Amino acid sequence: MAESSRRSFIRNVTALSAVAAAKCGVAMTPGEQKAHDKYNAMVIPRPEGLLDGEPALQVPAPDSMGVAFAVTALANGFVELADNPEMRSPRMFMAEGMPLAAIDDRVLRVRLTGLRPGTRYWYRAGAAKLEHPVGYWTKPSETVWGAVHSFVTLGESAPSHFAMMCDTHADFPQMARITRLYRELGVPLVVWNGDVPNSRMDTKEDLVRNYLVPPENDGYAADTPIVLNRGNHDFRGVAANRLGEVMMTRRPEERKMRDVALDRNFAFRMGDVALIGLDTGEDKPDFHPANGGFSCFTRYRKAQTVWLKDQFMRPEIAKAPYIVAFVHIPMLELWPGANPGTILDDYATWQKECAELWGPVLTANGVQLVLAGHIHQYRYDAPDATRSWAEITGGGYGRSTFQTLVECKVDGGGLLVRVHNTDAGTVVGEHRFKPRS
Template sequence: MTPAPRASTADSELVTSPLVIMAVRPDGFEGVWAVSRLSRGRLEWRTDDGEGEARMDAFGMTPQGDHVLRVRTEGFRPGATVQVRAVTDAVAAPGAQHVSAWKTVRLADGSAESARIAVWNDTHQRDDTIRALDAQTPAVDLLVWNGDLCNDWTTPGEFVSTVLSPAQRDISADRPLEVTIGNHDVRGDWAFQLQDYVAMRDGRPFSAVRIGPVACVFLHTGEDKPDAHPTFRGRVAFEPLRAEQAHWLREEIARPEIRDAPYRLVFCHIPLRWTDETPADYDRDGYDWFSRMSRDAWHDALVAWGAQLIVSGHTHEPALIPADATFPYAQVVAGGPDLDAASPEAATWIDVRADPEALRLEMRTLDGALVLAETLTPSESVRPFSGWRSPGATRSGRGGAPTPPRR
């Protein structure tokens, strides 16, 4: 169904990034895009059930900003295919408008038989590496950018080119984006602004979603040194954030779609296990190769849930640490930022494919060489999953919005 044409004045300089699709959910997603000056924005959408707009923020205002716009959609059917585009209007120049191209988004559906997930990590603002990753990575249900997008946020103008338009690419085309936060992503005087450019499902830097047979939990491992370390100058408070995630995790793993998933993956930037767990000497420039503080906070809940695999980056050194009696979850660690596949810190990408028989994970360098592989069988504690209750039919017509599910 094509919306009626409207008169507008195109402004090619008003919008400075693609429309980036983030934080996909069973009932919606968020669209994030950058602007060059004070603007208002909305999303127009169309599905087989109708068409409408998303144009309100949490406080009842039209979404607006002078650097970035974010709009949340909700109320769709799980697994629905949604076409969406962003409409941006300049506040100080009536009639100056930018309308993006249509993008297609498939929403999360926990009752789907299969899932495909790709993982990048530790790109560190390396445009050559990002271009190669973008060329290698196929269309997937979810692209997890697993931390250390940047080096440090020392200037305020790098968020758009790093997060929303890295290497001038539209990396969320045909693959909704999920960002987990790495230790370099929280460094620098301007790091506090990252949250303006990264959409999260519930407004916090941790969440969970079911993609077909795979329950995905995304956690924030914080920094690689204690909060009181002098290099942080009082800027961080990750110890209480880890405690908050521990409380949230105990509740989240009780949700039926997460509790009963055949496959149970955790994505976090700093590994929870490592090959050498000698304590770091922070007074002599030591840092954590694995996050003991995070593991101590979350281990019991992960074991109770039956977590099968932790997927991380951080070390720039690929590794597969099998599950054992003490840690019944395996740990996969991916590579670094280098384009050269022969480098000790060569970039890798991870391809996860799951179906009723198995979940298969493959890690490859950018020349296609297989680094490691892991196969999981369905958890023994799987229960039948009937899916989410349908939110009902959407309203049709311009200005309509999906009918949200009752809670």
């Protein structure tokens, strides 16, 4: 470039810059330039050890999936999702939240949406550590990625196969026998039917240890989506109110505004079976001193009754060949005089309020089976002239005779329920159900 032309070029660029600055009013002050320089100069080392354990798939649906995972420092979370195990052409999802992603220093939650029902996907979770080089200005590290895992979405085209575990009560070696078995069996969905902790939960870390990264159970939900249905122990301690920070709630789109508080009730198809989740709540009445005067489980159970009736109006639920309902506390009076959960003495053996509110609705809609926990003992009660549904309770911790995994699968002969004794590695019961008429 000739010198005159060069001078002209510089003059024009300078003039353009001045015009631009005047128009936008964005001329950088020396102080701002210094901040930018400091921000850009900060090098964040690769954050080794940022991921704390494997991710946990949760709140599955036909068109969405939750992925939560633990981290060791303030970070943002990501999930790459693909329709092939090589992770070609992945879609990227970021930690849930708008306008701010829910960054956190312990648990990251990512919601995968726009999924196809009954479809296998592959995914990997990752996190980027966040630093603050200048005041509140936030700079992410490179993203560190975990291993590739896989899952199948729910829906009518999904396998008619799932299982229930319950009353694990933070007995992690015992829980490991259950989680190992359902992975060996290739069960595509597990309902964790309550009583996950064994004592009061006071801190978020209590929630992390009980639900998200239980010792000896790393990866328990990395390839097997978990549906959490709370039991009485899941409501104890101030941290119980913060469960959603660790175990995601269902999407608001899944329910009416009327049911906004019912963020863990579920009703979806898994192949030929409709699964319905109901929350029996605490095992003592609201007026019991243990509840401190701040619980309203009776109102909660009534609200779920209205929700429950609506679920049978949904075509995919109404026409399901099989319907299985999940509750934590049984709905049958298991023996004459068994504690109904409505008195000050001791604690509920069965939930009379739920039985009276929900039992007739289940019978009116031909529900064949209720799966429960709480009594820490495998038990089968057949349907009778007054109700359409059988009730099976799973075994559990403590005074239990043995721990169970209750596996449900549709084959040529109907819905087969197989009760595994996970302590002994044996099958202790089989029950068959015919399609609804």
